[in-house]
Amino acid sequence: MLALQILFWLSASLIVWTQAGYAAALAAVVWLRARLPRSADALPRERTPKNPSSTPASLPELSLIIAAHDEQTVIAEKVANALALDYPRERLQVIVACDGCTDATARLAREAGADLVLELARGGKIRAQDAAVQQASGEIVAFSDANALWEPDAARVLVRAFEDPRVGYACGQVRFVHAARAATGHPGGGGGNPGGRGGEAAGTNQEGVYWRYELAVRALESRLSSITAGNGAIYATRRDSYIVVDPIMGHDLSLPFNIVKRGLRAVYVPAARASERMVPSLGGEFARKRRMMSHTWPILLRGGMLSPRGYPPGYALMILSHRLLRYATPVLHLLALGANVALVATGAGGGGGRVLYAVTLGLQLALLLAAALAGVLPARPLLIARYYVLTTTAPAAGLWDWLRHGTDATWTVAEGTR
Numbered sequence: 053m054l055a056l057q058i059l060f061w062l063s064a065s066l067i068v069w070t071q072a073g074y075a076a077a078l079a080a081v082v083w084l085r086a087r088l089p090r091s092a093d094a095l096p097r098e099r100t101p102k103n104p105s106s107t108p109a110s111l112p113e114l115s116l117i118i119a120a121h122d123e124q125t126v127i128a129e130k131v132a133n134a135l136a137l138d139y140p141r142e143r144l145q146v147i148v149a150c151d152g153c154t155d156a157t158a159r160l161a162r163e164a165g166a167d168l169v170l171e172l173a174r175g176g177k178i179r180a181q182d183a184a185v186q187q188a189s190g191e192i193v194a195f196s197d198a199n200a201l202w203e204p205d206a207a208r209v210l211v212r213a214f215e216d217p218r219v220g221y222a223c224g225q226v227r228f229v230h231a232a233r234a235a236t237g238h239p240g241g242g243g244g245n246p247g248g249r250g251g252e253a254a255g256t257n258q259e260g261v262y263w264r265y266e267l268a269v270r271a272l273e274s275r276l277s278s279i280t281a282g283n284g285a286i287y288a289t290r291r292d293s294y295i296v297v298d299p300i301m302g303h304d305l306s307l308p309f310n311i312v313k314r315g316l317r318a319v320y321v322p323a324a325r326a327s328e329r330m331v332p333s334l335g336g337e338f339a340r341k342r343r344m345m346s347h348t349w350p351i352l353l354r355g356g357m358l359s360p361r362g363y364p365p366g367y368a369l370m371i372l373s374h375r376l377l378r379y380a381t382p383v384l385h386l387l388a389l390g391a392n393v394a395l396v397a398t399g400a401g402g403g404g405g406r407v408l409y410a411v412t413l414g415l416q417l418a419l420l421l422a423a424a425l426a427g428v429l430p431a432r433p434l435l436i437a438r439y440y441v442l443t444t445t446a447p448a449a450g451l452w453d454w455l456r457h458g459t460d461a462t463w464t465v466a467e468g469t470r
Contacts, residue, residue, distance in 0.1 A: 053400050060391035063384045064412070070377035075265070078272035085276070112211055115145040115190030115291075118166075119180040121463065123198040124155040125470050130198050131164035139207040145189050149180035151462070176461030178299040185294050193291050195303065199470055200226065200285035200328045210288050210324035220293040220316030221307055223282035224324030225267060228260055258432075258439035259330055259337055267322065269374065274320035277367050278312045280374045281305050286326040299461035301351045302344075309371060313362030329470070334426075334435070338442040338449075345450025346459045348379065382448040389416050 116134050120127055127148065134146045145168065148161040152174025161169045168187060172180055185193050192211050196202065206224060213222035273279045282304050289295075289307065293316060297306045308318035331337045351357050357375065360368045377384075395401070395409045422437035453459070 053395075053398065056391045056394050056398075057400060060388055060395060060409075060412075063388035063391065066377055067381060067384050067388065070373055070381065074373040075269045075272065078269065078276065082272055082275050111140060111143055111208065112191040112214065113143045113145070113189060114139060114192045114194060114207060114211060114288075115147055115184075115188035116194045116196065116207070117147045117149060117181055117184040117188065118161075118196055118198055119149045119151060119177045119184070120153065120157050120161070120198045121151040121174070121177075121180075122153050122155045122157060122465075123470075124153075124157045124160055126199050127157050128160045128164040130196070130201070131161055131166050133201045134196075135165050136204065137202060137207045138204045143190075144207070147184045147188060149184040151175065151177060151180040174462060176299045177463055178297060178302065178461065181303070182296055185291065188291060191291055192288050193294060194286075194288035195284065196326065197285050197328065200326045202286060203325045203327075206286060206324045206326060210286065210321055213319050213321050214288075214290060216317070218317050219319055220311040220314065221282065221289050221318040222287065222321050222324075223279070223308075223318075224286035224326060225320075225322045226283045226285035227325060227327045228263055228330035229327055258334070258436050261436060262439070262443070267320075270320045271322060273370055273374070277364065277370065278318040279308050279320050280367075280370050282308055282318070282320075285328050286324060298350065298355065300347055300459040301355050302347050305348055305357075305375075306351050306355055309357055309363075312364070312367055313356070315362075334438055334442055337439070338446055341443050341446035342449045342453065343463075345379070345447045346453040347450075348447070349451050349454045350459060352376070352379065379447045381444050385416075385444060389413075392416060 116137075118127075118130055118134070123130075131146060131148065134144075135141075137144065146166045147168045147170065148158070148166045149170045149172060150158045150161070151172055153171070158169050158171050168184075170180070170183055170187065172183055181195060192214060194207065194210065210222055210224050213219050270279050270281075284302070284304055287303070287307075289311070293311060293314070295307060295310050297303070297310070311318045331340055352375075357371065363371065392409060392413045396406070396413050399406050400409060419437055420441065422434050423441040424438075426434035426438035
């Protein structure tokens with residue numbers, strides 16, 4: 053009985069910690085740190101670039117790399133968006149790396165004005181990016197998805213992070229919008245809030261709710277140390293800091309922690325903004341996250357994330373809290389539910405204990421019931437519950453996929469994002 057109680061409370065506590073307590077703890081540390089004297093060698097606090105309109109000569113040469121597979125519907129707009137950036141044209145190189153394209157992507161990229169178009173054999177996004185970095189002339193290499201549109205000042209703001217010699221990786225803020233809103237309101241053509249209420253009404257996906265929370269946590273991590281993950285829509289590294297990784301291990305997760313292990317910082321620059329269409333349905337979001345997690349588990353189990361060697365102590369705790377425990381949440385939920393059922397069935401804890409465990413079991417079952425009802429009654433609270441259940445299940449499904457048949461280095465476009 054004691055073992056069941058320990059199992060339940062430990063599992064429940066770890067779920068609460070990784071989903072809410074960790075963010076609260078980061079916020080508290082940031083608040084305290086802002087009020088304590090700062091030593092001369094302390095990490096810099098988050099700051100806005102002091103001189104975003106500086107002369108072209110003060111900006112580094114930048115190579116913007118766009119990996120694309122059969123992106124003829126969006127590539128011309130993406131190249132035009134890149135060429136319209138408020139960045140000195142003589143210091144900007146736009147590279148489109150075509151990963152085994154069978155359509156008109158390469159021709160349209162050239163016609164749109166890309167400086168270099170690579171037509172490569174199909175090897176996956178990472179290998180296409182590797183090939184582009186080999187051809188890049190810029191001191192900074194930036195990366196973006198074919199369907200991600202950058203705001204005009206995004207490149208200038210992003211590269212300013214590298215004024216700090218300790219920074220080796222920087223990612224910006226990607227704002228997800230529904231297709232119904234993607235044509236209006238945004239300087240780059242993306243429009244709308246980052247998954248804001250108006251956009252969410254256009255579909256059942258509630259990714260915007262999670263993404264706002266995730267970005268807030270990312271900002272706190274960046275202020276204290278380094279971020280634990282980036283995003284593929286807008287990020288950059290120093291060319292001499294670029295790391296070649298296994299082609300099934302995406303940059304979003306593998307670059308930040310590896311950069312930190314090499315003694316540099318990985319930072320979040322929220323003022324560097326891009327927009328991208330959100331997967332419209334919860335089913336499509338589950339499929340996307342399941343596919344992402346089939347790439348994530350190899351990074352955890354084979355790619356070095358689990359090894360604490362090279363991590364500062366605080367960053368190791370961040371990796372544990374934000375990554376390892378987050379991905380272990382499906383198992384923690386199953387343990388908490390199973391232990392809770394057993395405790396209720398055996399009447400553990402006497403009168404008060406029985407009531408407590410009945411309430412905790414009721415809360416868990418209510419979450420599952422709300423997720424089930426969202427399929428017939430798409431009210432927003434129910435959709436959020438279903439989003440949580442599906443995206444919590446995705447790590448387990450991705451692990452199953454990877455163990456069963458491995459992970460392909462190639463990728464396909466997610467539903468409704470073009």
